[in-house]
Amino acid sequence: MEEAGRAVATAAQRLAPSGRVVLLAGGGANGGDALVAARHLSVAGRDVQVLAAPATHPLTRLNRRRLKAVGVSPQVLSPARLRAGARGAALLVDGLLGTGFRAPLRPSMEALIAEVNAARAQGAPVLAIDVPSGLEAGPARAAGPAVQADATVTLMGWKPALLFGEAATRAGAVDLTPLSVPRAWVAPEAVAARLPDALIGFWLPERPADAHKGTAGRVWVLGGHPGTAGAPVLAGVGALRTGAGLVTLHSLAELPLLHPELMVRRHPSWPEALPALAASGLPDALAVGMGLGPEAAEVARAVLAWKVPTVLDADALQPDLAGAGHDRCVWTPHPGEAARLLDVPTAQVTGDPLVSARALQAQMGGVVVLKGGPSVVAWSGGLVVARGGHPGMATAGMGDTLAGVIAALLGQGLDAARAALCAVRLHARAGERAAARHHYGLVAGDVAEELGGAWLDLRATGR
Ligand SMILES: NC(=O)C1=CN([C@@H]2O[C@H](COP(=O)(O)OP(=O)(O)OC[C@H]3O[C@@H](n4cnc5c(N)ncnc54)[C@H](OP(=O)(O)O)[C@@H]3O)[C@@H](O)[C@H]2O)[C@@H](O)CC1
Numbered sequence: 001m002e003e004a005g006r007a008v009a010t011a012a013q014r015l016a017p018s019g020r021v022v023l024l025a026g027g028g029a030n031g032g033d034a035l036v037a038a039r040h041l042s043v044a045g046r047d048v049q050v051l052a053a054p055a056t057h058p059l060t061r062l063n064r065r066r067l068k069a070v071g072v073s074p075q076v077l078s079p080a081r082l083r084a085g086a087r088g089a090a091l092l093v094d095g096l097l098g099t100g101f102r103a104p105l106r107p108s109m110e111a112l113i114a115e116v117n118a119a120r121a122q123g124a125p126v127l128a129i130d131v132p133s134g135l136e137a138g139p140a141r142a143a144g145p146a147v148q149a150d151a152t153v154t155l156m157g158w159k160p161a162l163l164f165g166e167a168a169t170r171a172g173a174v175d176l177t178p179l180s181v182p183r184a185w186v187a188p189e190a191v192a193a194r195l196p197d198a199l200i201g202f203w204l205p206e207r208p209a210d211a212h213k214g215t216a217g218r219v220w221v222l223g224g225h226p227g228t229a230g231a232p233v234l235a236g237v238g239a240l241r242t243g244a245g246l247v248t249l250h251s252l253a254e255l256p257l258l259h260p261e262l263m264v265r266r267h268p269s270w271p272e273a274l275p276a277l278a279a280s281g282l283p284d285a286l287a288v289g290m291g292l293g294p295e296a297a298e299v300a301r302a303v304l305a306w307k308v309p310t311v312l313d314a315d316a317l318q319p320d321l322a323g324a325g326h327d328r329c330v331w332t333p334h335p336g337e338a339a340r341l342l343d344v345p346t347a348q349v350t351g352d353p354l355v356s357a358r359a360l361q362a363q364m365g366g367v368v369v370l371k372g373g374p375s376v377v378a379w380s381g382g383l384v385v386a387r388g389g390h391p392g393m394a395t396a397g398m399g400d401t402l403a404g405v406i407a408a409l410l411g412q413g414l415d416a417a418r419a420a421l422c423a424v425r426l427h428a429r430a431g432e433r434a435a436a437r438h439h440y441g442l443v444a445g446d447v448a449e450e451l452g453g454a455w456l457d458l459r460a461t462g463r
């Protein structure tokens, strides 16, 4: 609590370097963090006003005494006092409710939260401690009445509510403060790891000066069907723009020859094509499913038996492939496809993407990328929530490009988990770059064009 409160005080100093700081302390440990912050701010010479509920947590009681010892006496917390105190305040610090909050909100607390939001509307910025009050830390569901913060200092780990859905917009800019506490103390809500760009940049493969197209990864894309013939092309371009040396598209459909760098082979039927392909020498990686149509599950089952590093996307994401995955395969469902695999409503997937991603990984094996804004990567050793991306990426074909990016990294020798983690971040970074030019008008091809630049951005942070 001491470390947490000090981090909150530091953030408060940064957000409001002068003026009166009003700190709101609930009865639990979240309120205790606010009391510690108030002490540090007061000792630093800041004008602080503390409105506190009766303390129920022993450390919160202790920190109330410590605060009094430096000459600050908390006032009783009430909506009227909050309204009066917020007038002219440089900053409101919300320590009403943290991870101990369980919905539904009691009316007395709802009135306080309404006052905080009214004060913010009048111009007082709000800094939330751990999670904005009124948000349950765990689920990613839409918030009921909750504090709208400008910034949040979250403690120990990212809470799902700060990452997904409408609730995440309540937190403003989030800063993570890791605390030096035993792992066992980390609240179960604080499970979502986010990888630094520097680590992704470090993992991206370097190639020697004498590299040639045969050493930069041979990738096959199996997909396309009349009406969805563009999907494998987008995956192929994604693979090329991620550095794959040789990319061949295999399809029963006639594919648009928009990119002469892509090799295209049209086959009469999959039952004829698959044995011939296997006999011709397997590639370093493959992506299967993009626009492939009704035969996708059978094609996917056949190629999984090849044990080549494989991305399974779109039509290849079928429940009857459960358990057919191997440790070099990556499944890339969006929430609708994830719901089909898990046989649950889509809202259940989007309501708890972390739990859904774990369940999918257990069901399908290998690595799962549950796509969205943001995406979740799950493998047997961990779970990571990706950074970045842009809402302009919500457009058809974006996932096809990602499948190609993953395949290219698999083909360049990354293991499945690292290929997925690097690809998702590369794709998101490329989306951010493309959005700077195209905003909501960006299309999958624009993202592919930015993949090289995104790679350089990430590598610059990683070396
Ligand atoms: N774990 C650690 O190591 C560390 C944890 N840390 C901090 O502890 C925080 C968690 O603290 P916590 O567990 O004491 O709970 P907390 O968020 O203060 O909520 C309890 C209060 O909420 C109230 N309340 C609950 N539901 C309600 C409702 N529906 N409607 C209205 N009120 C409701 C409940 O009231 P009661 O039920 O007691 O009347 C009680 O007053 C965490 O977020 C972080 O900030 C840091 O110090 C770092 C180390």
Ligand SMILES: Nc1ncnc2c1ncn2[C@@H]1O[C@H](COP(=O)(O)OP(=O)(O)O)[C@@H](O)[C@H]1O
Pocket: 314, 333, 334, 371, 372, 373, 374, 375, 388, 389, 390, 391, 392, 393, 394, 395, 396, 397, 398, 399, 400, 401, 402, 427
């Ligand atoms: N709002 C967003 N923020 C960040 N990334 C997004 C957002 N919307 C979509 N994406 C990304 O775009 C891709 C969409 O994939 P998908 O739905 O499979 O597209 P398609 O099936 O049309 O190819 C995913 O990688 C997803 O993470």
